[in-house]
Amino acid sequence: MEQLNSEEQVIIEEIIHSEHTEIHIIEYICYPFYLALLCLLCILINLNKRKFRRRYRVDEIFLFIAVYLFNVLITWNFFDFFDKIVRFIITLIIIFGIQHYIGRVQIVGITGGIGCGKSTIAKYFNEFLKVQVIDCDQIARDIVEPGKPAYKLIVQRFGLSILAGQQDGQPIDRQKLAEVVFQDSQKRKQLQAITNKFIFKEIAKSIWKICFVQKDQYVVIDAPLLFESKVLEYFCFPIITVVVTSQEEIIKRVKERSGLTEEQILQRIESQMKAEIKIKKSDIVITNDKSEKSLIRQVQEKVFEYLI
Numbered sequence: 296m297e298q299l300n301s302e303e304q305v306i307i308e309e310i311i312h313s314e315h316t317e318i319h320i321i322e323y324i325c326y327p328f329y330l331a332l333l334c335l336l337c338i339l340i341n342l343n344k345r346k347f348r349r350r351y352r353v354d355e356i357f358l359f360i361a362v363y364l365f366n367v368l369i370t371w372n373f374f375d376f377f378d379k380i381v382r383f384i385i386t387l388i389i390i391f392g393i394q395h396y397i398g399r400v401q402i403v404g405i406t407g408g409i410g411c412g413k414s415t416i417a418k419y420f421n422e423f424l425k426v427q428v429i430d431c432d433q434i435a436r437d438i439v440e441p442g443k444p445a446y447k448l449i450v451q452r453f454g455l456s457i458l459a460g461q462q463d464g465q466p467i468d469r470q471k472l473a474e475v476v477f478q479d480s481q482k483r484k485q486l487q488a489i490t491n492k493f494i495f496k497e498i499a500k501s502i503w504k505i506c507f508v509q510k511d512q513y514v515v516i517d518a519p520l521l522f523e524s525k526v527l528e529y530f531c532f533p534i535i536t537v538v539v540t541s542q543e544e545i546i547k548r549v550k551e552r553s554g555l556t557e558e559q560i561l562q563r564i565e566s567q568m569k570a571e572i573k574i575k576k577s578d579i580v581i582t583n584d585k586s587e588k589s590l591i592r593q594v595q596e597k598v599f600e601y602l603i
Contacts, residue, residue, distance in 0.1 A: 333386060336362060337393040339529060342402060345601070346532040346578070362390060400506045401513050401602065404531030406521035408567045409560070410545040410552075411537040412583040412590060417517040419591055427511060429501045431494060431518040438493040439467050445493045452485060477562040491524060498527075513602070522576055523568055533578035533601040535594075538570050540584055 340347075340358050347353045366386050403420070407413040420426040438445040441464055449467065450458065457472045459465045476483040498516065505514045521527045521534065528534060539545050542564070549560045574580050578601065581593045 330386070330389065333362070333366065334389060334393065337390050338397055341393060341397040342400065342530050343532055344398070345401070349601070350578070359390070359394070366390070396507065399512055402502065402531045403513065403515045403598075403602075404521050404527060404534040405515060405517045405537070406519060406534065406573065406577075407537035408539075408545070408570060408573075409519070409563050410548040411539050412548075412587075413517060413519070413535075413537045415583075415587060415590060416535065416537060416581070416594055417515060419594060420515045424513075426513045426515050427505050427509075428515045428517055429498055429505075431498070431516065431520070434494050434497045435490060436469075438490060438497065441466055443493075445490055448489045449486065452489065453482075473559075477559070477566055480566070483566060487520075487523075495524075495526065519567075522573055528576065533598065534576070535579045535581060535598065536570075536573045536577035537581050537583050537590075538574065540582065544584065 337359075340362070344358075347358065403426075405413050405417055405420075417428045417430070421428045437443075439449060440446060446467065449472075450463070453472065453475060455461045455463060457467055457475060459468045472486070476486050502514060505511045516527060516531060518524070518527055521531065539548075545564065546557055546560050549555055549563075550557070555563075579597050581590065581597065583590050
């Protein structure tokens with residue numbers, strides 16, 4: 296075999312060194328994403344451990360064992376020996392830290408269609424059980440105030456015609472915006488795409504403040520679009536869906552409180568996820584066809600057993 300001269304050997308060594316350097320760079324770029332994925336996975340397991348026990352009869356310890364084994368597999372196969380030890384310790388600290396700080400937290404979700412009475416249940420949690428409530432409707436109103444990022448994006452998309460006085464810098468006329476989006480499902484999706492990220496950001500900030508700064512064990516999220524968000528349902532347990540069986544009763548209630556016409560109310564009802572689908576995805580279903588006392592009695596009978 297022909298021997299390589301010294302110059303050729305140097306070139307080959309440089310190529311090998313360059314390839315190793317590129318591999319290390321890729322490792323260091325990918326590792327933060329792996330840590331973020333690991334954190335999210337551990338958070339979801341902790342927040343849903345009661346759901347796994349009740350709904351699927353699976354203890355969260357088996358899920359964490361699977362996470363540990365997954366972490367060992369990733370760490371031992373993709374990093375050098377010293378990096379293996381250091382990174383494995385880092386990931387164990389993350390896993391145990393999340394278990395310690397998030398394991399005690401329980402996020403209760405309340406959802407339901409227009410006029411169903413979910414705000415009454417949220418009020419009961421807040422006033423009688425002293426549990427803080429994150430009101431997604433209020434957040435949705437706050438993030439579209441003049442000067443907020445969502446406000447600017449909405450005006451860019453839907454124009455000045457949705458503003459009070461049709462002048463830039465004026466508040467959004469919610470009635471005008473509703474007339475636009477409830478007549479066109481595509482525009483409604485565009486509006487949700489703009490607002491959802493800002494709503495999620497505010498929800499996350501509120502959960503952090505309530506559960507980790509104030510150290511409350513429970514928090515309630517009152518979210519009309521809890522399932523439609525495609526995200527919140529994975530962080531809440533139990534999920535309480537409030538339903539009203541009579542559409543006529545819904546129309547009557549909404550008319551009394553909002554002054555909307557029957558046609559406008561029906562547009563809003565049609566735009567919502569069907570109650571049958573919400574019921575299948577929920578942990579607790581409460582029917583609000585009678586008095587407020589009956590509604591609260593159902594909460595007391597059905598909800599407490601799901602709390603720690």
